[in-house]
Amino acid sequence: MKKHDPASPDVRAQKGQLAKRVSILEAAADVFCREGFSGASIDEIAAEAGVSRQTVYNHYREKETLFMAVVQDIMDRTNGVLFSILATFPERADNLEEDLAAFAVRLNKNCICNQDAKFIQKLIATEGNRYPHLFQFWREQGPGKTDRALAALFARLAHRAPLEIDDFDLAARQFIALIKADLQMGGLFGEAPGEAELEESAGKAVRTFLRAYGRPTGEQKKSELEAQH
Numbered sequence: 001m002k003k004h005d006p007a008s009p010d011v012r013a014q015k016g017q018l019a020k021r022v023s024i025l026e027a028a029a030d031v032f033c034r035e036g037f038s039g040a041s042i043d044e045i046a047a048e049a050g051v052s053r054q055t056v057y058n059h060y061r062e063k064e065t066l067f068m069a070v071v072q073d074i075m076d077r078t079n080g081v082l083f084s085i086l087a088t089f090p091e092r093a094d095n096l097e098e099d100l101a102a103f104a105v106r107l108n109k110n111c112i113c114n115q116d117a118k119f120i121q122k123l124i125a126t127e128g129n130r131y132p133h134l135f136q137f138w139r140e141q142g143p144g145k146t147d148r149a150l151a152a153l154f155a156r157l158a159h160r161a162p163l164e165i166d167d168f169d170l171a172a173r174q175f176i177a178l179i180k181a182d183l184q185m186g187g188l189f190g191e192a193p194g195e196a197e198l199e200e201s202a203g204k205a206v207r208t209f210l211r212a213y214g215r216p217t218g219e220q221k222k223s224e225l226e227a228q229h
Contacts, residue, residue, distance in 0.1 A: 021059055023049045028070050033119050036126045037067055071123075074116045075141050082111045082146060089153045093161035097206055104179040104202035108193075111146075147172045162215040171213060178205035 027049035031040045042063055046053045060066035085106050090099035111117060120138065128135055150172035158165050165171045182201040183193050193201070 020049070020051055020055060024051060024056055024059055024066070025070055025073050028066050029074070029119065032067060032070060033122060037063075037123070037131060038127070040067075042066075071120070071135075071138055072141075074120060075138060078111065078116050078120075079141065079145065083149070085110055086149050086153065089150075090157065091160070093157075096161050097210060100209070101199070101202045101206045104175075104206060105198045108179055108183060108198055108202065143176075146176065150175065163213050164215045165213050171209075174212075175205075175209055178209055181205065 024045065028040070028045045031045045031048060035041075035044070040063070042053055042056050045066070046056045049056070056066065060069060085103075088106060089103055090096065092099075120142070124135060124138075147169060151168040154163070154165060154171050154175075155168045157163065158168075179202055182204065183197070
């Protein structure tokens with residue numbers, strides 16, 4: 001097989017084109033986040049990327065195509081991190097509350113409260129109503145993927161842990177909603193939660209979740225019966 005010389009003109013040209021695409025995507029993400037989809041201009045994106053207006057059009061044809069590429073790039077990056085965190089989901093019933101809380105902290109810190117997630121949330125808030133079709137694939141590739149993957153993990157865990165869950169998809173959505181609940185207000189004002197806040201929020205969320213879906217053990221049932229008499 002013929003090897004490509006890294007110093008050849010063709011290879012240098014390919015690297016140059018790739019560098020321009022990356023630069024355009026990064027500049028576009030900054031401009032879209034700052035100005036919104038409707039307020040962003042190709043001229044401004046080109047200026048921030050250090051390329052010509054025509055170069056942007058050569059790579060992405062139109063503003064909507066560029067916007068979709070930006071969102072897809074962010075989702076690819078976010079999903080890579082997300083599925084590495086999902087791989088740490090607890091598999092045993094031992095220390096279930098503690099393990100689920102630690103998992104919730106990791107999920108919030110790396111997937112929900114990071115810059116990419118905040119960027120998407122801001123765009124949805126400002127542009128979602130006017131351009132719903134732009135976010136259709138985001139809903140499918142982002143929250144949709146997360147909920148389906150988490151539902152499957154809870155279904156597997158329910159065979160090993162004292163959980164009573166009739167609808168795993170609903171349980172997954174409720175788990176996500178609970179672990180985000182105490183952090184949303186600060187997020188609206190751009191505040192990043194500290195480690196203590198993340199841990200406290202996760203602990204409360206998991207305790208609430210287990211009160212709803214936890215199946216009482218023998219000792220718990222005995223205590224409940226004694227309390228009733």
